[in-house]
Amino acid sequence: MFLKRYIPIGIVAFFGSLTLFGWFIDNESVEAFVNDDATQWYDIIASFAIFLGALNLLKLQFLKVVKRQSGWQYSVVAIASFFFAFTIGFFMKGAFFVGEEVYFTQGAAEQAILASGSSETVKAVEWGAHISTEGGLFKWMFDNIFTPLSATMFALLAFYVASASYRAFRARNFEATLLLLAGIIIMLGRVPVGSLITPWMVMYLLVFVGTIFMANYFKDRKIIFGSFVVGLLGVTALGIGMDWNPTEPAIFFLPSLQEWIYTVPNLAGARAIMIGIGLGIIVTSLRYIFGLEKSYIGDQ
Amino acid sequence: MRFFEDMILKLGSVDRRYIFLLIGLAVLIPLLRPIDLPIRTTPTTEKVYKAIAEIPANSKVLMSFDYGPSTKPEIHPMTLGVMRQLLREDHQIYITCLWPDGLYMALDALEEINEEFELVEYEDYVLLGFRPGNEAIVKGLASDLRKVYTVDYRQTMLEDIPMMDGINNLKDFQFIFTGSAGYPGTFEWVQYGGDPTGVPLSSGTTSIQVNEVMPYVQSGQIKGVLAGMPGAAEYEKLIGTPGIAIQGMAAQSFAHLVIVLFIVLGNLAYFITERRERKY
Amino acid sequence: MAFSTIFGAWIAAFLTLGILSYLYRDNPFYKIAEHVFVGVSAAYWAATFYWTQIYPNLFGRLFPKDGPLAFIAEIDFNHDFNILYLFPLILGVMMLLSIFKQFNWMARWGIAYTVGIAAGLKAYGYLSSNVLSQISASAVDIFSGSLPLFSMSGDSVFNNIIILVGTISALMYFYFSREQTGSYGKFTRLGIYFLMISFGASFGFAVMGRISLLIGRFNDLILFSSPDYNYGTYWMMLFIVVILGFWSFQNPEKKEG
Numbered sequence: 001m002f003l004k005r006y007i008p009i010g011i012v013a014f015f016g017s018l019t020l021f022g023w024f025i026d027n028e029s030v031e032a033f034v035n036d037d038a039t040q041w042y043d044i045i046a047s048f049a050i051f052l053g054a055l056n057l058l059k060l061q062f063l064k065v066v067k068r069q070s071g072w073q074y075s076v077v078a079i080a081s082f083f084f085a086f087t088i089g090f091f092m093k094g095a096f097f098v099g100e101e102v103y104f105t106q107g108a109a110e111q112a113i114l115a116s117g118s119s120e121t122v123k124a125v126e127w128g129a130h131i132s133t134e135g136g137l138f139k140w141m142f143d144n145i146f147t148p149l150s151a152t153m154f155a156l157l158a159f160y161v162a163s164a165s166y167r168a169f170r171a172r173n174f175e176a177t178l179l180l181l182a183g184i185i186i187m188l189g190r191v192p193v194g195s196l197i198t199p200w201m202v203m204y205l206l207v208f209v210g211t212i213f214m215a216n217y218f219k220d221r222k223i224i225f226g227s228f229v230v231g232l233l234g235v236t237a238l239g240i241g242m243d244w245n246p247t248e249p250a251i252f253f254l255p256s257l258q259e260w261i262y263t264v265p266n267l268a269g270a271r272a273i274m275i276g277i278g279l280g281i282i283v284t285s286l287r288y289i290f291g292l293e294k295s296y297i298g299d300q
Numbered sequence: 301m302r303f304f305e306d307m308i309l310k311l312g313s314v315d316r317r318y319i320f321l322l323i324g325l326a327v328l329i330p331l332l333r334p335i336d337l338p339i340r341t342t343p344t345t346e347k348v349y350k351a352i353a354e355i356p357a358n359s360k361v362l363m364s365f366d367y368g369p370s371t372k373p374e375i376h377p378m379t380l381g382v383m384r385q386l387l388r389e390d391h392q393i394y395i396t397c398l399w400p401d402g403l404y405m406a407l408d409a410l411e412e413i414n415e416e417f418e419l420v421e422y423e424d425y426v427l428l429g430f431r432p433g434n435e436a437i438v439k440g441l442a443s444d445l446r447k448v449y450t451v452d453y454r455q456t457m458l459e460d461i462p463m464m465d466g467i468n469n470l471k472d473f474q475f476i477f478t479g480s481a482g483y484p485g486t487f488e489w490v491q492y493g494g495d496p497t498g499v500p501l502s503s504g505t506t507s508i509q510v511n512e513v514m515p516y517v518q519s520g521q522i523k524g525v526l527a528g529m530p531g532a533a534e535y536e537k538l539i540g541t542p543g544i545a546i547q548g549m550a551a552q553s554f555a556h557l558v559i560v561l562f563i564v565l566g567n568l569a570y571f572i573t574e575r576r577e578r579k580y
Numbered sequence: 581m582a583f584s585t586i587f588g589a590w591i592a593a594f595l596t597l598g599i600l601s602y603l604y605r606d607n608p609f610y611k612i613a614e615h616v617f618v619g620v621s622a623a624y625w626a627a628t629f630y631w632t633q634i635y636p637n638l639f640g641r642l643f644p645k646d647g648p649l650a651f652i653a654e655i656d657f658n659h660d661f662n663i664l665y666l667f668p669l670i671l672g673v674m675m676l677l678s679i680f681k682q683f684n685w686m687a688r689w690g691i692a693y694t695v696g697i698a699a700g701l702k703a704y705g706y707l708s709s710n711v712l713s714q715i716s717a718s719a720v721d722i723f724s725g726s727l728p729l730f731s732m733s734g735d736s737v738f739n740n741i742i743i744l745v746g747t748i749s750a751l752m753y754f755y756f757s758r759e760q761t762g763s764y765g766k767f768t769r770l771g772i773y774f775l776m777i778s779f780g781a782s783f784g785f786a787v788m789g790r791i792s793l794l795i796g797r798f799n800d801l802i803l804f805s806s807p808d809y810n811y812g813t814y815w816m817m818l819f820i821v822v823i824l825g826f827w828s829f830q831n832p833e834k835k836e837g
Binding site: 004007008011012014015017018020023037042044048049051052058071077078079080081085089090104131140146147148153155158161174178180183185187190191251256257259260262266267272273275276279282284289 | 584588589591592593595596599600602603611612613614615616617618619620621622623624625626627628629630631632633634635636637638662664665667668669671672673675676678679685687688689690691692693694695696697698699700701702703704706707710711714715717718732733739742743744745746747750751753754771772773774775776777778779780781783784785786787788790791793794796797800
């Protein structure tokens with residue numbers, strides 16, 4: 001109990017308080033510890049956590065293979081891929097220089113020297129630098145295996161966003177309509193095509209939509225038709241008067257409208273969310289430091 | 301009229317794979333057949349450009365590559381553009397990475413920029429590399445850079461790099477720019493870098509993150525923000541060097557148009573269904 | 581172009597198309613690509629974190645050149661020997677040992693340390709930058725007379741009033757300790773409208789971001805379809821489509837309902 005519960009809570013309380021008060025204490029050794037060593041230890045432990053994650057992954061995949069669970073063949077692929085990348089990262093330098101040229105193996109570099117007949121020698125990179133050497137094996141793995149997979153996983157979401165927009169986003173009430181309108185104006189106003197949609201096109205569209213909306217409330221077709229004609233004539237007259245200016249009136253020009261929405265009402269909402277989240281994080285951090293929140297040791 | 305309503309309702313229940321196909325085509329066709337569209341700059345992008353233009357001559361600028369390959373299409377054009385503007389003004393660039401992938405993004409950016417500027421390492425730039433620790437790293441840099449970094453990415457000691465003379469913490473830089481894709485990124489640079497030290501800070505973020513960062517722009521905690529690929533395209537226009545962001549704007553525009561049409565169609569189908577249900 | 585570059589491009593094209601094949605339906609190519617991603621990324625992250633942090637900053641301080649433990653190893657990063665760094669080493673090893681069920685609890689010490697440091701860092705950071713600075717920025721100029729009444733871009737009295745009212749009403753909406761009825765309810769309703777506009781803008785930006793990422797992938801596929809890369813994209817696409825077609829025929833899709 002002492003080791004499993006009280007010591008972790010004590011660690012959080014001690015180091016949390018030290019880090020928090022370190023912002024306010026003007027003592028060189030405390031500041032040096034909090035700003036430098038404490039943060040270095042944090043980084044080191046975070047690095048070990050990554051190793052733990054990798055080990056856990058291997059354990060789960062191995063168990064799946066051993067127990068012949070559904071899809072165990074793919075777990076073999078995962079394990080093989082892991083060991084392939086692990087070997088490249090830890091046991092192979094993968095970057096041997098002959099002048100400016102880089103080769104994956106010492107043998108290939110030596111063969112290149114023999115083939116060219118030059119007097120150059122093979123220069124291997126240092127351990128540590130081998131993971132960032134341009135042209136090296138680790139970078140090759142990053143460029144051709146990790147990058148396409150990582151990027152494409154994210155890119156898949158573009159399709160699902162489109163599908164969700166079509167099937168799920170409905171203007172069921174005023175709030176949802178506001179959300180959709182803001183989203184549509186931002187989507188169109190932020191890209192070049194928004195500049196091609198003149199304010200006059202938007203105003204004619206509004207007259208059209210307004211008439212359809214009116215049709216729900218007025219049964220007299222003369223009123224509806226009259227309003228429609230008046231709307232059209234009004235927009236046309238304004239357009240002639242303003243020489244069909246492609247960017248005025250600015251309130252109907254999508255790029256200007258989206259800029260106003262983005263920097264005024266959207267900012268208000270975003271700021272409120274930021275302050276709210278900030279207050280929440282402060283309170284939660286203090287709860288961790290005071291030992292009131294113990295979810296990190298599995299307590300409710 | 302009923303015929304059109306029935307058609308819209310049928311479209312509402314189409315297999316989603318057709319939607320995927322339409323989106324794919326809307327993005328692919330403009331990439332294969334490029335179309336030039338006018339780029340209109342926004343005030344938030346102009347603020348970034350102006351802030352960098354106002355950096356005193358021969359300054360030392362810290363750039364942080366806090367993104368990976370998954371967000372490279374959005375942020376890479378920004379970092380390339382910023383590097384171009386900085387190098388044209390003969391500023392020296394110091395590069396850190398809060399993301400492990402950021403190191404490779406920085407290497408790619410340097411390789412591309414080298415074709416234009418013929419960079420000399422340790423004279424024009426120093427690539428310090430990646431350190432894990434998120435906000436702890438930013439805090440460490442604000443306090444003592446040489447405890448966070450003893451060597452650069454090539455394992456060269458910082459003491460052996462003349463360009464690192466006089467650089468001990470963030471206050472020794474005249475400007476900070478972060479290309480940020482999430483956590484750690486802009487938030488951490490503001491909270492532990494820009495605000496405590498007072499060093500002017502600017503940022504380029506993914507479109508998803510830009511709304512969260514907007515309050516910092518209005519409060520002046522960051523000097524403008526480059527918002528996603530459109531922001532990168534605007535910045536490329538301002539520096540006068542078109543790149544992949546501008547090339548992608550036609551595809552972006554058409555994809556947005558298609559999605560807006562989907563939303564409108566979907567809502568039309570919804571209203572038609574609602575009206576018919578009310579009648580019966 | 582070097583063989584490794586062309587070969588790498590073919591692999592990249594195969595993996596990209598494998599992931600994209602999920603749009604058709606879950607299939608072996610997607611599963612292979614997904615599991616390769618899982619395996620490679622775990623090792624990639626482990627290698628990166630080890631060589632950039634553990635090797636220079638931990639071992640570099642425990643086994644420096646001419647240090648007391650130099651007989652075990654000499655790792656020269658110009659650090660002095662610092663015995664305090666045994667603490668993170670012990671916590672780190674305990675974390676690794678927690679993979680065994682009987683030592684599960686050992687990870688708690690390392691997690692507790694990271695939670696404590698993060699809590700101490702975040703409490704101040706968010707208070708200063710996200711709360712105090714934002715409240716200060718909300719004190720906008722309305723009465724000075726130096727601003728225009730209205731402007732679509734830039735500061736104006738009307739815009740500043742909207743920002744002030746919007747921020748306060750949206751913040752008040754998040755105060756759930758009081759029942760939101762009457763005039764208070766109407767004011768917080770206004771706050772909801774501002775939040776909806778904000779969420780709508782976030783949605784628009786999210787769509788923008790995702791499409792941008794897709795543009796990046798398609799750009800790479802177009803590049804790999806060029807003669808320089810021996811038309812890698814086309815060959816991989818043909819391969820996947822043929823095999824997938826055959827597989828779909830053998831495994832027809834189960835209709836729902």
